[in-house]
Amino acid sequence: MHSDNKSEYIPETYIPHVESNGTKEIWRTLIILSILTVVDIVLYFTMPPWGGFRNFTFIALGIVKAYYIVASFMHMKHEKIDLAACIIVPFLLVLGLVAGLLYEGNFWLTS
Amino acid sequence: MSTDTSATVTETKTWSGGRSPFNVSYGKLMMWIFLLSDAFTFSSLLIGYGAVRFSYPAPEALVEKIAPMSHLSDDFIEQMQEIGAFSEKHWPSPELVFNHFPFLHGVHLPLMFVSLMTFILIFSSVTMVLAVEAGHRMDKKKVGIYMFYTILGGLAFLGCQAWEWTQFITEGATLEHNPFGPAHFAALFFMVTGFHGFHVFSGVVFNIMIYVNARRGMYEKRGHYEMVEKVGLYWHFVDLVWVFVFTFFYLI
Structure with a gap:
């Protein structure tokens, strides 16, 4: 922020101006989330439990999905x-x- | 020389006032902090579920696997109880409990309905980001359209959940007893999916408020669509929680 804007800053009403990043990233995230969900379901029916390894895979996939939702949909990446x-x-x-x-x-x- | 000095001043005085240290609005920061606290609440519920789940033996693998799409007889639960797949001694296998699909009575379709619910919520998240993006462009009409789709997605999800609860209750599940396994199983199911469903319901109410305000031109007059972003954060959080409810209740 420039020093000449300093006097205009009021914490309760300050809204930073945001430019649109376009919709390309949104569609990319949708495709990734859909693929990961389908992978979840396919693994559920095809993968043997392997002593809890399958459950770790589900949790890992859940964390990857959480990353994409928070980073992309919730704009955390741009904060x-x-x-x-x-x-x-x-x-x-x-x-x-x-x-x-x-x-x-x-x-x-x-x- | 003078530009150099001003650069160092802003560099070192992030927290000394006169600017937003996180470069976000007050409301958005508060929404993030609320979501953090809500994440702790849902974590407690899911971790509590994990502890109870760990205190029971894992479901035993069936000797004869039931193929998806095969016939589902009306006394399926009794059959499962007879062969010991449903027993108070161990946790039930989710694919034997959540195997119904609306309008397809008598067909064994494990996890298909919850997968559909997951996709509904992901799609309504996408229409929400599209509404936020339209708000950045000050496109009043598009914000309205995408908010409308988001509300439809939320209502569709709630409808699906109502159907699943009805199915579950019709089969004899209550907070104190259920035919699938330990009493904790249904109690935790109602508690966690109910708590999440109530979040979805609140989200739909917020979305309707934002939709009406956007259509009436309130945000256009205000000069920014930040309310759409704030409610969007909440809506994505609901989707995020569902990802973990789906993983822990239906997959593991």
């Missing part, structure tokens, strides 16, 4: 890295809850 970090880094804390509660669930099963 400042500071904002992206403020939202994504705290969310990574749930990984601790995942590890803890799945361990606990397994304990309920075996005890």
Whole structure:
């Protein structure tokens, strides 16, 4: 932002001007998400469980889909890295809850 | 020389006032923070589901696999209970529970209906981004058209969910008991898909408000379509959550 705009900045009403990026990226993301969903369904019926490896594949595909929704549809890719970090880094804390509660669930099963 | 100094001043004073540090509006930042908190809520539900799921043995593979498209008899659930595929001792296999499709009674179509629901939600996300993009171009007519399609997608998803719940309840599933396996199975299904469905419902209500405002020219008068973007963020988040509900409830 230029220093001459400084006096005009009011936090409550500030709206940055956004230019359209066109629709090419939207269609690309739609195709990627559709392919990943179809892959999910095909794997469900064709892939053997391989000791939980299949479930890891589903979760990995889910995370890839989440990346495309957040980065492309929600425009996170075009936001400042500071904002992206403020939202994504705290969310990574749930990984601790995942590890803890799945361990606990397994304990309920075996005890 | 003077340009050099002003460059360093703006470089080092991101947080000293006079500018938006994240270069977003107040409302959009608040929407992101709300979505972060909502993501924690849904994570708790899904991780709680994971813990309960881990406390039961995994479903046993059927000796005789039931081919998709094969005949689905009316006493399918009783048959599955007899051969031990549905038992209180272990978690049921999703492909044996979610195998119905509207208007195709008596055909074994595992996961096809939820896949359709997933596609409906992805498509309504796409029409939402198209509305946001039209808003950037100040194209009032296109914003209205795409918002209308988004609302239709949301209503279609809610209709599908109502049908699936009806099917599930008709087969005897309640919060306390279900014929497929442990009581937790149906209780968690109703809780998590219900919580997500209520988010979809709220999203449809927001979308209708934005649609009416856009059609009445409120945002054109305001000079920007940022409200479409903010509600769009919420709508994509609902789609994002469904990706994980789909993965954890139906695939794993």
